[in-house]
Amino acid sequence: MKYCSHCSATVELIIPEGDSLLRYVCTTCKVIHYQNPKMVVGCIPEWEDKILLCRRAIEPRLGWWTLPAGFMENNETLEQAAARETLEEANARVEIGDLYAVYSLPHISQVYILFRARLLDLDFKPGIESLEVKLVSEHEIPWEEMAFRVIHDPLKQYFKERSQGKLGFHMGVIDKPSSSS
Amino acid sequence: MKYCSHCSATVELIIPEGDSLLRYVCTTCKVIHYQNPKMVVGCIPEWEDKILLCRRAIEPRLGWWTLPAGFMENNETLEQAAARETLEEANARVEIGDLYAVYSLPHISQVYILFRARLLDLDFKPGIESLEVKLVSEHEIPWEEMAFRVIHDPLKQYFKERSQGKLGFHMGVIDKPSSSS
Ligand SMILES: [Zn+2]
Numbered sequence: 029m030k031y032c033s034h035c036s037a038t039v040e041l042i043i044p045e046g047d048s049l050l051r052y053v054c055t056t057c058k059v060i061h062y063q064n065p066k067m068v069v070g071c072i073p074e075w076e077d078k079i080l081l082c083r084r085a086i087e088p089r090l091g092w093w094t095l096p097a098g099f100m101e102n103n104e105t106l107e108q109a110a111a112r113e114t115l116e117e118a119n120a121r122v123e124i125g126d127l128y129a130v131y132s133l134p135h136i137s138q139v140y141i142l143f144r145a146r147l148l149d150l151d152f153k154p155g156i157e158s159l160e161v162k163l164v165s166e167h168e169i170p171w172e173e174m175a176f177r178v179i180h181d182p183l184k185q186y187f188k189e190r191s192q193g194k195l196g197f198h199m200g201v202i203d204k205p206s207s208s209s
Numbered sequence: 210m211k212y213c214s215h216c217s218a219t220v221e222l223i224i225p226e227g228d229s230l231l232r233y234v235c236t237t238c239k240v241i242h243y244q245n246p247k248m249v250v251g252c253i254p255e256w257e258d259k260i261l262l263c264r265r266a267i268e269p270r271l272g273w274w275t276l277p278a279g280f281m282e283n284n285e286t287l288e289q290a291a292a293r294e295t296l297e298e299a300n301a302r303v304e305i306g307d308l309y310a311v312y313s314l315p316h317i318s319q320v321y322i323l324f325r326a327r328l329l330d331l332d333f334k335p336g337i338e339s340l341e342v343k344l345v346s347e348h349e350i351p352w353e354e355m356a357f358r359v360i361h362d363p364l365k366q367y368f369k370e371r372s373q374g375k376l377g378f379h380m381g382v383i384d385k386p387s388s389s390s
Pocket residue numbers: 032033034035036037054055056057058059
C-alpha cells in the first residue's frame with residue numbers, strides 16, 4: 029500500500045496513538061488503513077464412501093488436487109461461502125453439514141474453515157478454476173499431489189476418524205511456510 | 210474506496226472479466242481491490258461459576274457490556290487473537306480452551322469466533338477500551354445491557370447448557386441489522 033484509498037495522498041507505516049502495531053496511515057486525511065486476515069471457506073462433499081476433489085486450473089499449485097474452497101465474500105454466511113465455492117469450482121450442489129476443521133495459517137494471515145457436506149447429485153463438472161473434478165474413495169486420493177497442507181492434513185484426519193466411526197471437529201495451526209502450505 | 214492504493218489513480222466499481230461480483234478496479238494499473246469479511250475473535254473467561262465481562266469505553270455501544278473480543282490481526286492464530294484481546298481489554302491472562310461459537314453476521318460482513326477460556330488469576334483491571342471489568346455469576350449478568358446480540362445469544366446458550374451439564378459448540382447466523390446486532 030502506497031496511497032490512501034480515500035484521498036489519494038501517500039500513506040506512511042506508523043504505530044498510531046493508543047495502538048501497538050504498525051498501520052498504514054494517511055499523511056493527509058489521517059485515516060488508518062487496517063489490514064486483517066482473510067477466511068478461506070470450503071467443504072468435503074460426501075457421496076456414499078467417496079468425496080469430491082478438484083484439480084486446480086489456477087496458480088498457486090496449478091494441476092494439484094484440492095477440496096472446493098475459496099475466499100469468503102462480503103455479505104454471505106460461512107455456509108453460503110462453502111456452497112458457493114463448491115458450485116463455482118465443481119458445478120456441484122451440496123447441503124452444508126457440520127463444521128469439520130478450522131485452521132489458522134498465521135504466516136499468510138488466513139483462516140481455513142472446512143465443513144462436511146452432502147453432495148446432492150452427480151451432475152458435477154469442472155468450473156473455470158478446475159481442470160478436473162472427481163469422486164474418489166480413500167484409496168484413490170492422490171495424497172502426494174494435494175495442493176496444500178491445510179487440505180491434506182484435515183483430510184487425513186477425516187479418513188482416519190471415519191474408519192473409527194467417529195467424526196469430530198478439529199482446530200489446527202499451520203505456521204511454517206512449506207512446499208505445500 | 211475512491212483511489213487505487215497502488216498507484217493513486219481513481220477506481221471504478223465493475224464486474225471484472227470472469228468474475229460475478231462488483232469489485233473496485235483501478236482505471237490505470239487495473240489492480241482489483243478485493244474486500245472480504247473480517248473476523249472478530251474473543252472468549253468466555255471462566256473462573257469457578259463466574260465469567261468475566263467488560264463494559265465498553267468505546268463506541269459503538271459505549272457503556273454496554275460485552276465479552277473480551279476484537280478484530281483478528283495479521284500473523285496471529287485464532288487462539289492468540291482471543292488471548293490478546295482479553296489482555297488488552299481486561300488486562301487478564303487466559304488459557305484458551307475449546308471453540309464455543311461461530312456466528313456469521315453477513316449484513317456487516319463479520320464472522321464472530323468465541324472460545325471458552327480459563328482465567329489464570331484475578332489480577333485483572335480495565336484496559337483502555339473498557340470502563341469496567343468484572344466477574345459475574347449467571348444471575349448477575351446484565352442481560353438487558355449486553356452490547357451485541359452476537360454476545361448475548363451465545364452467552365444465553367452457554368448458561369443454559371452449563372445448567373444441563375453439557376457444553377457443546379454452536380454455529381449461528383445473525384442477519385438482521387437490529388438495535389443490538
Ligand atoms: Zn487519505
